[in-house]
Amino acid sequence: MKTQIKHKLLPTSSAGSLPKPSWLAQPEALWSPWKLFGQELIDGKKDALRISLHEQQQAGVDIVSDGEQTRQHFVTTFIEHLSGVDFEKRKTVKIRDRYEASVPTVVSNVSRPKAVFVEDAKLLRAQTEQPIKWALPGPMTMIDTLYDEHYQSRKALAWEFAKILNQEAKELEAAGVDIIQFDEPAFNVFFDDVNEWGIACLERAIEGLKCETAVHICYGYGIKANTDWKKTLGTEWRQYEEVFPKLKSSNIDIISLECHNSHVPLELLSLIRGKKVMVGAIDVANNAIETPEEVAETLREALKYVDADKLYPCTNCGMAPLSREVAQAKLHALSAGAQIIRNELASI
Template identity: 60%
Template sequence: YANKEEMAMEFAKLLNDEAKSLCEAGIDIIQFDEPAFNSFLKESTEWGMDAMEMAIDGLDCKTAVHICYGYGIEENLNWKKTLGDQWRQYEELFPAINQSNIDQVSLEFAGSKVPAELMRLLPDKEIMVGVISVVKDHIETAEEVEMNIIAALDHVEAERLIPCTNCGMAPISVETAKQKLKALGEGTNRAEKRIS
């Protein structure tokens, strides 16, 4: 390929073909994981969103993008070291995502330095808010999960908020993952009761 943009568009076409097959098979939602949206902000806003639009073009199911921190990817690890006390990189990207055809945005907030108020830059999207860390063995309590959900509700309406884990749970043991998911369910139930 002549450049990254050309390569990304070809990958987007392949993803779109696969996603269409999955939608035809009856899935309700498909999530695209996108670690580049964090550390390659210039490319993401110049042509990355075009690639995402190509990947979701013509899909009949709900679509989501997970903006992943790319655990273990050296460029992402080095990039995080440059962010300082507040990770405000989303300020550049969220307006473009909000204008896209993506239905949901999955964000890693647990244990990150991303200011929760940045969710306000996505007023037209459902927001999956990571309230469970996937890189620490610390098992969140239901109370911690509840409080993180309540804090997120200062910035996004309850009907658009979907509590979730930060990312996949492959880096942690099965037993730890089960306990974290239990805390996620219990904490979400507590938050729902509190706001109803």
């Protein structure tokens, strides 16, 4: 039986990462190395988590997160804690068919010797009574960030990761996490695999969970490789059309997607009517601060295809590459824009 969280109307949240303090890691950069070491790093990560929570609360965010303050990368930090992956043995692969990267190698059966993020989640839970969301990498995006010389089957490796993610998710739920989100940008690329086994892997990852579950599918951080790719997609981005029909019939509760300043036709949301939808109303690929009215307009358009009680205003993607000031201003705009729509709905 699913646990039903009582949310306010149009509860706001961030899709994922938020900028780290400059004393912890190099600002405005992805995969930035830590500036602290040993116990100082452990303590610094905890302090950064508390600061990130405070900044979300100051911005009026309703569903808060850790801002991914304790991890360098949304995928690799989880994989670092697993056995069967050799980080010294590196190969160059093409990530999401877009850009090349040096990645670790799967050399034997993968497993999870111990919990990865559970202590961090307990710390976050102890700081607030608000609903909290925790992001994990999805199975398909995990396999796309590795070189596999052991399983030699994308499906087989993804299935093993799904079982590991399920172990972690159950412990996060027990720690008090209200929404567990799986980040699957790979769902916007490998459509045949998504429909043949990707969604099934995702359902294995959420098996037995009573908390709410979400899948986040976006067009990526605002880095050059992603923005260059977007320029090749034409005037309409219809990638969601390939996976939404099967996602609608899946056991996932919430679908998180990119809307603002994208070329996604919002009528595609009709393909998942009935699902809860985290509507990306904040562009993370530039430093321009949205006005509350711009946010509200994106939400108004989405409400043509999503029932108000199922619409969760959100950012398009994580905001780690932005400055803290810009990210904070964007979160304030998100909250203010959502309030405009709440007021409009209340007056009907």
